[in-house]
Amino acid sequence: MKLHLFSSFLIATTTALPQAIPHDECPVNTTSGLIIGHPSHDRPCVDEYLGIRYGKADRFMPSQAYSSKEAHHADNFGNECPCENGVNGELPGQQNTETESRIMGYFLEIYKNVTMSDDCLFLNVWSKRNSNDRKLKPVFVWAYGGHWATGQTNTPFYYGQYLADQEDIVVVTFNYRFSIFGFGKDSEGLKDGRLALEWVRNNIKAFGGDPEQITLGGHSAGAFLADILSFAYPQDPIAQSYILQSGTATTLPAGDPSVRDEGFRNVSKALGCNDEVDEVACLQNKDLREVAAAATKQRYPTGSLKVVFGPTIDNKTVFTPSEYARRGKEGTFGKGPTLLGNADYEQGFYKLQYWAFDKLHLAEKFLYSLVQRIATCPAAQAAEWRAKTAPTWRYRYFGEYPSLALYGPNVNGSSPGSQAYHGSELTLVWGTYEPLTLVAGNAELKAMSKYMMNAWAAFIRDPHHGLEAFGWPKYNASGDTLVHLGKNDAAWMELGNSSEYDHLGDVSCATVMLDNK
Template identity: 40%
Template structure:
């Protein structure tokens, strides 16, 4: 009897696994039911390029070849090498603050490595099978000032968004820091090229996961939002996607390093590792251990700025006038972007998060500096880019997020650090909107959502999904219902 039951259990397991197996150009990929949402299948850590190691380090990503591999998409891949900010011991932190920050800022102890270029897919399933339908696809690029970031975090788990809105959700690992933005050669902006190759892979394969390749929207937050806007200019003739969403960041949000600074930062690292300061340094650097490169890159100085919140990291996208351009103002005036519907905006108190890394460095951030940072990096760039799109007939929506929920609060108003931006409390800080879009605020904080917070999650998930279903008209059609929902929330 025991043997019979065991045999049947094995058969059932194999049957379920087979039904969650998708055929792709690169072979079979088997996923599993999401532990967070039983109606959603998840496929984790799917490689979409050749491993960027050895002679492919610091180079443009290369397509995978062959189609015979059977990949078991059970776990996230390793994170791309980066340098997160680490713990911040801040006065009056709430009990959940450090956990919320760690999950958001790639500081949760996940493993790093160079073989990291992967994507994760969440798609509705039907009776242990991937539901066949032409669903809209939402493809997410994380932020982190192009210095750190990863997909292996509860913040970006796409199961709840996919299940709530009947969409396909994808998150993409891309190279950052010196590995993604070395600043020279064809791979000077390799991290942005990683994003492009991921979308090209999805164009060919996403139909097998229930997605419509003609209804793909890229969305991103912070550096991810900047990436989305960069995309519009870099691929104006062949954008692949149908819509764009930038949260808290666009092409005009942050300055670029000068060409001299970019090369100086590279040679700072190459000389540290004994590779000299000539064109031969690239080949030499491809032979070094990645951990040594990461350690040396962490010592390269950020560009100075009159506002400590606007300093530019040492390894950051640089203008090649192909993927990144030197004058987005002129390009915007000329309409030099893809004519794609655009949803963009920012949070009401972005500096509520940004003050924390500065505090760790013993840098004082005044209230006026925080206000200036909010205006110059988010509010004004968002308004400018929205106006530029509208002037050229592009459907565009501009939003501002004001949510300030108890379970996501980092520190209260009038914290014990006088004279600083933090006297306002954390408010609607940088990144706090992401828990609404992905629906993971309770999972991230460990504290249940309030009923109003659940309403906001439903509203924002519905808006993002409406845009993805019909980028040109979806939000307009949903608008009246959304306003009614918001009014009900405000009255409660």
């Protein structure tokens, strides 16, 4: 029997709109043309611009900036980029919750409620209408995660109207290519991210945003992307500050081009293109779902989180672990203030995925070791590097709320429930837990979400000092400066020492990262 939760409905509010602009039209001039937005359906004082084309690209090819003088009604999200096949499951002896299918369905794109296409380089903007305030607003640009295999902006996880409404910041989300489509021949997906940032710099002022106050954030692979770009463009990062949630440039060692090329050949062979003179041209003409399905089968050995089609070392945009270490110690990266951290039980997500893909019920000891290598220790390393160049804050998220749980513990308690799993904090930051789950959050969840939205926005508004008002100390590995969020369901923060977590058994995180290749 599934865990029972009380469902609820969102009630839209209404607000009078200025008479100078029709209720359903909010026109803005951009390099992509005249973009005509509309009030968000449940936050009508927020203007919403969906599906703005920022780039164009043929399959596997570099993206180019898009330019137009035509009018575009930005009423719907644009096409989503092709993804690999997501898989969901249920751990033996552990019952999934009623909301698990929606949470994982949207997280893994199992709910394919959008059109996938190679023509997918679109972004979205939310900006609160302030008729009497002409001061430019800080901008939050967000890159979704998905392990370089899935991801989309048209998901309740990242509906931007709630954050824009409550915190009065401009919110931007963008599509970028992944899997074989973004990383089949080169790291084109990263270049998509750079192109989106350039579009924001060139156009966001028209939406009321300040191009000199851009925070680039992301979760998981999206955080990898944000941090990788900061290393790739240290002299012109565009972003002035960073929010890295469960990911850094060194979380997953960059791939070997030879492994990627072998994977591309395997996909080509599977689809009958290996005998073609130009296998790229052949694969460009194949159905994208067939290509995606073939790419899903190209994997590293079980137990590795590395991906065949992800960022690969080219020593221009993506570097070796030793080169990242050199650049990190020297401060050769975008030196903006940084807010970073991870969830306390990241493996709560991963063990469900290992079972879904490989029917492996992995031991807690193995999962702990894995998470230390890909989450805790990379965060410790990045925090150390960044704290030497700019104000840096580090958090650890502990929140556990019934409506966001994926599954419960087994009967004898030897295998815990999902707890504070990978990505469990996302809807609190975005204020989207109810649109995602269709379940009313309890009082503790609502209070913690408000706190986190306030804190994240304080950093976005003033990356150098905003979090001081919340009592957050700047990160220092030797002091009690690790911010605990949602511990024991408290709607505030507590302070702890990172040394409690920054190790793998008796081995320090510094040593772990030396071996993390």
